[in-house]
Amino acid sequence: MTLREGARKLLEEKSVQGVLGYKRGSLPFRTRPYLFRNPQEVEELVFTPFCGTNLARYLLRLPGDFGKVAVVAKGCDSRALTVLVREHQLKRENLYILGVHCPGMVDWRKLAQWKDLKESEVAFEEGTILIRGVPHPLSSFLEASCKRCRYRSPLEYDILLGAEASPFPFEDHLAALWRLPKEKRWEFFAQELSRCIRCYACRNACPMCYCKECFAESHKPLFIHPSPTLRDNFVFHLGRAMHLAGRCVECGACERACPLGIPIATLFLAVAEIVREHFAFEAGASVEAPAPFVTYREDDPNAFIL
Amino acid sequence: MRLSYEGRLVSYEEFLRWLQASKAFATEIVLSRFNIALPSLPTPKSLLLPQREELYHFLWGKREWKVIPLPPASEKVLLLLAPCEAKAVVHVLDEVFLKNAPPDSSYVVRRENLTLLVVGCTFFEATCFCTRVGGHPLSWEGGNCFALPLPFGVYLEGEGPEGRALEPLEKEELEKLVERLAKEALKPLPEKTPEYLYSAFEREVWEEVAWGCLNCGACTFLCPTCFCFDLALEGKLRGAMVRTWDSCMFPKFTLHASSHNPRANPLQRVRQRVLHKFSYFPLRKGKFGCVGCGRCVLACPVNWDIREAVERVVSCAL
Numbered sequence: 001m002t003l004r005e006g007a008r009k010l011l012e013e014k015s016v017q018g019v020l021g022y023k024r025g026s027l028p029f030r031t032r033p034y035l036f037r038n039p040q041e042v043e044e045l046v047f048t049p050f051c052g053t054n055l056a057r058y059l060l061r062l063p064g065d066f067g068k069v070a071v072v073a074k075g076c077d078s079r080a081l082t083v084l085v086r087e088h089q090l091k092r093e094n095l096y097i098l099g100v101h102c103p104g105m106v107d108w109r110k111l112a113q114w115k116d117l118k119e120s121e122v123a124f125e126e127g128t129i130l131i132r133g134v135p136h137p138l139s140s141f142l143e144a145s146c147k148r149c150r151y152r153s154p155l156e157y158d159i160l161l162g163a164e165a166s167p168f169p170f171e172d173h174l175a176a177l178w179r180l181p182k183e184k185r186w187e188f189f190a191q192e193l194s195r196c197i198r199c200y201a202c203r204n205a206c207p208m209c210y211c212k213e214c215f216a217e218s219h220k221p222l223f224i225h226p227s228p229t230l231r232d233n234f235v236f237h238l239g240r241a242m243h244l245a246g247r248c249v250e251c252g253a254c255e256r257a258c259p260l261g262i263p264i265a266t267l268f269l270a271v272a273e274i275v276r277e278h279f280a281f282e283a284g285a286s287v288e289a290p291a292p293f294v295t296y297r298e299d300d301p302n303a304f305i306l
Numbered sequence: 307m308r309l310s311y312e313g314r315l316v317s318y319e320e321f322l323r324w325l326q327a328s329k330a331f332a333t334e335i336v337l338s339r340f341n342i343a344l345p346s347l348p349t350p351k352s353l354l355l356p357q358r359e360e361l362y363h364f365l366w367g368k369r370e371w372k373v374i375p376l377p378p379a380s381e382k383v384l385l386l387l388a389p390c391e392a393k394a395v396v397h398v399l400d401e402v403f404l405k406n407a408p409p410d411s412s413y414v415v416r417r418e419n420l421t422l423l424v425v426g427c428t429f430f431e432a433t434c435f436c437t438r439v440g441g442h443p444l445s446w447e448g449g450n451c452f453a454l455p456l457p458f459g460v461y462l463e464g465e466g467p468e469g470r471a472l473e474p475l476e477k478e479e480l481e482k483l484v485e486r487l488a489k490e491a492l493k494p495l496p497e498k499t500p501e502y503l504y505s506a507f508e509r510e511v512w513e514e515v516a517w518g519c520l521n522c523g524a525c526t527f528l529c530p531t532c533f534c535f536d537l538a539l540e541g542k543l544r545g546a547m548v549r550t551w552d553s554c555m556f557p558k559f560t561l562h563a564s565s566h567n568p569r570a571n572p573l574q575r576v577r578q579r580v581l582h583k584f585s586y587f588p589l590r591k592g593k594f595g596c597v598g599c600g601r602c603v604l605a606c607p608v609n610w611d612i613r614e615a616v617e618r619v620v621s622c623a624l
Contacts, residue, residue, distance in 0.1 A: 025609035027432050032518050032609040053608055057520070061572075197357060199553070201522035201607050217558050225540050227358035227550035257607035259524040 003072065003161050004045050006098055010070050011039040016096050020058055021072040022051040028119050029108040033058050035069075047072060047162075049124060052105040052143065054253040056080035056207035059090055068094050074102035076145075076251030078154030079284025080207035083247055086291065089210060099157030103165035104138065104146045105252075109261060111141070126166045139168045145252025145265050147171040155285060174270055190230060192262050193237060198228040202264050203240060205257035208247045215239055237264065241271045246292045248272045249284045278303065309426070309444045309484065311477060313452070313462050314469030321453065321460040324467045325384070328421075332386035335599065336425050340455055342386070349530040349601070350387055350395050354416050355403070357527075357551050361412075361537075365544035378412035384421045386453075389445045390436045390599040392424045394530035396448025397593050402533050421465070424449035428456075428483060430490055433600025435613055437491040441598055444484065456480065495584075495594075495616065502623035503585040503616070507577070511622045516576035519610045523553035525602035526579065531595055534559070554578050580615050 001009075007019040022031040023044045031051050035058070036042055055077050062069060073081060078097060084090045103124065111117055114131060123130040129138045139147060148170060154160065177185060200216070203209045215223050216236045223239070224232040248268045255265035275281055279292040290297075316324075325344070331353070332344040347353055363374040387395075395417075403413035427434075427443035436443060446452035451464030458476055462469060472480065496502065506512075526532040536552035539545060552559055555576075560569045569575050587595030596612070603611050 026611040026614060027603065027609060030609040035517065058518075197523075197527050197551075199523035199527045200556075201520065201524040204520040204522040205607050217556065219558070225548065225550075226536055226538050226552070227540075227548050229358065257520070257522070257524075259528055259605035259607070 001159075001161055003047050003098065003100060004042050006159060006161050007036060007045055007070065007072075008039045008042040010096060010098075011036065011042065015068065016070040017067040019045070019070040019072070019098070020055050021045045021098075022047060022053070022055075028117065029106075029111060029122075035062075045072075047100055049103045049106040050108055052251075052253065052256045053205065054080055054207045054249075054251045056084055056090075057205060057253070059095075060084070060207075060210050066094075068096060070096040070098050072098050072100055073154045073157060074100055075149065075151035075154050076102075076249050077207075078156045079151065079249035079282075080251060082156050082284040082287055083208065083249060084210075086287070087247075095158075097154065097157040097159075099154035099160040100162050101160075101164045102146075102149070102152040104142045104149070104152070104168055105256075106138075106141045107143050107256075127168050139171060142168065143252050143256060144173050144263060145250055145255060145269060147173065148269070149250070150282070151285065156287065174266065174273060177266065177270070189234075189267065192264070193233040194230045195260050195262055196228055196233045196237070196264075197260065198226075198233065198236065199259065201257040201259060202254035205253040206240075206244075207249065207251065207253065208244055209240070237267055241267050244268050245271050246275045246279070246281060247283050308442065309452075309454075309480075310463060311472070311480065313472075315456075315459045315461055315472055315476065316467050316469035317459050318455075320467055320469075321462075325386075328384040329382065330384040330386065330423075332425075333388065333391055335388045335391065335601075336386045339427070340425065344386065347385070348528060350385060350391050350420075350422075351399065351530050351533070353383065353385065353420065354395065354399055354413060355533060355535065355551075359412065359549045360546040361549055363544070363546050364541075378415045380412075380416045380419045382419045382421070384423055386423045386425050388427060388599065389424055389443055389447075390434075390441050390597040391530050392422050392446060392449045393436075393441050393597045394599070395420075395422065397591075397597070398531040398587070398595055399533060400448075401591055421451075422449040423466075424452045426452060426454035428454070428487075430487075430492075431600065433603045434598065435492055435600060436598035438493070438495050438613070439594040439596050439598040440494060443487050443491075454480075456483075496620060496624070499616070499620055500585045500588040502620050503581055504589065506619050506623040507581070509619065509622055511619055512573055512577050515580075515615045515618055516573040518608050519555075519572060519576050520608055521555045521557070521572045521575060522607065523551075523555050524605045524607060525610075525612075526553040526555055527551055528601045528605045530599060530601070531583070531597060554582070576615075580612065580619070583612075584616050 010016045011019060019036040021036060023034040024046055025032045029050045033053050033055055036045060055071055085092045121132050127138050128135040129141055224235045250269055250272050252265045255263055258264055275292060281289060281292050330344050331347050332342060334346050334348055337346050360376055362376055365372050403410040424446035451466045454461040534552045534554060535549050538548055540548050561567045569578060583595035
């Protein structure tokens with residue numbers, strides 16, 4: 001069964017109120033989230049290597065009485081769903097997870113150097129991307145978070161559709177950063193964050209950022225000034241990193257959303273890495289594993305306390 | 307002001323030499339099309355209405371407040387910008403900060419120091435829609451000078467270095483370019499678009515139109531015409547009054563002190579952005595508040611497209 005057939009069946013049987021998926025955007029290679037409500041629309045449902053937006057984000061915005069909804073989920077989307085269910089933001093019984101194998105998400109910005117490139121001029125084959133017939137290694141076009149992805153296929157789903165995508169080499173851009181001395185790492189982030197205009201696209205695209213009022217926009221108390229100074233940019237992004245510790249599902253939605261191309265996911269991926277190391281925990285990878293920061297254990301080694 | 311064909315031709319070297327004589331910047335749109343080594347600016351807005359501007363310093367001492375006004379920091383700048391961006395300055399920003407009484411004092415100083423060198427466009431990008439909102443890729447209305455990079459040199463009109471007149475063959479080439487652009491140009495929006503949209507305020511179609519938008523400020527911050535700002539104090543007993551960009555996409559943009567929020571839900575905020583540019587502003591000023599540069603379309607994380615939104619609602623209201 002293909003994804004479209006699966007979605008159409010669900011809508012025809014009326015077993016869900018809608019299917020949350022992707023459809024083609026208004027620009028080449030771009031896709032946009034869409035809630036398919038009737039079976040005729042399903043023709044427009046697509047799943048391409050340009051479907052990076054984390055759909056879990058959109059489930060949080062559905063009205064509370066919406067009923068059951070099906071959602072197209074890659075590995076990272078399924079992890080986000082698991083965390084949101086555990087945090088009581090979504091009800092598992094109201095979800096039908098249409099699992100899909102992720103081919104790795106391609107950064108459409110990296111295709112900008114080919115002028116007037118059409119979608120028909122790009123094809124994907126075993127680990128390569130063919131651009132106007134010329135093969136290039138796929139991994140150099142992937143988003144940074146995808147290159148180090150551990151769970152490309154969903155871990156939690158109701159049905160898993162499509163064929164498993166071809167593997168690509170695991171490439172961790174964080175390793176080089178960890179090796180740098182502290183000062184150099186600070187310099188790297190200071191340089192990147194000085195460009196931030198605080199449009200909050202990263203936060204709004206993040207499936208885990210669902211606070212009714214963000215600390216960044218709070219007036220009373222005022223944590224940070226609305227104008228983007230380097231100091232306050234640091235407070236905003238580090239504040240988010242702390243809130244995401246043990247919750248970040250490493251989807252890279254924040255980095256994809258950034259209109260300035262700041263590699264902001266680096267910060268959150270690094271925090272997820274620390275949590276993985278110290279707590280042997282990966283957010284959304286398991287439905288039962290005790291989550292750090294909300295689990296108390298008397299025999300906690302507390303190794304991270306200096 | 308359109309191309310007159312009466313301009314002059316200078317070589318690239320000469321043009322670059324002339325640029326180097328003044329403090330020149332170019333917008334990202336210009337730099338993405340032409341290979342010129344100049345410092346870049348996201349939009350002319352970042353120069354005229356900086357994202358962070360300290361208006362005055364204050365401090366509490368000897369039982370009274372002391373206020374130290376800060377004169378705007380500004381210097382003479384030559385800005386290379388696209389025709390749509392020039393229109394954003396002349397049609398929208400000037401209209402709001404210069405022509406309103408009283409004019410914005412720091413804007414006045416920065417605007418006076420700014421020379422607009424409009425760089426004409428030789429092609430349309432997938433995100434371009436200037437001709438739909440009354441613009442033209444070769445218009446230099448409100449600019450001080452106009453440059454059009456051509457295969458045989460730079461065609462200039464207005465201020466700038468001296469050059470020679472166009473040869474008949476070169477003129478023909480230029481006419482061909484104008485013809486091609488006219489053929490590729492998108493049709494203008496229906497004349498009554500502002501009225502249609504105004505009357506469609508209550509339509510249900512907005513729900514569908516607004517659906518995918520994440521309500522971040524990427525579009526408004528990178529828009530050359532979005533001019534809304536916030537005044538926020540920094541510090542308590544000593545500090546600064548800071549003017550900074552604000553966005554109608556943010557929930558707190560319209561939050562009242564009473565805690566009432568007239569635009570509490572995302573739909574209302576999306577509708578406001580569309581209607582302000584395509585209905586309220588044109589109804590009051592006679593021109594669109596959008597110049598069709600397409601930066602918001604490109605910047606949007608979820609490819610929410612304002613062109614489609616306007617067309618969708620207009621087609622419902624027709």
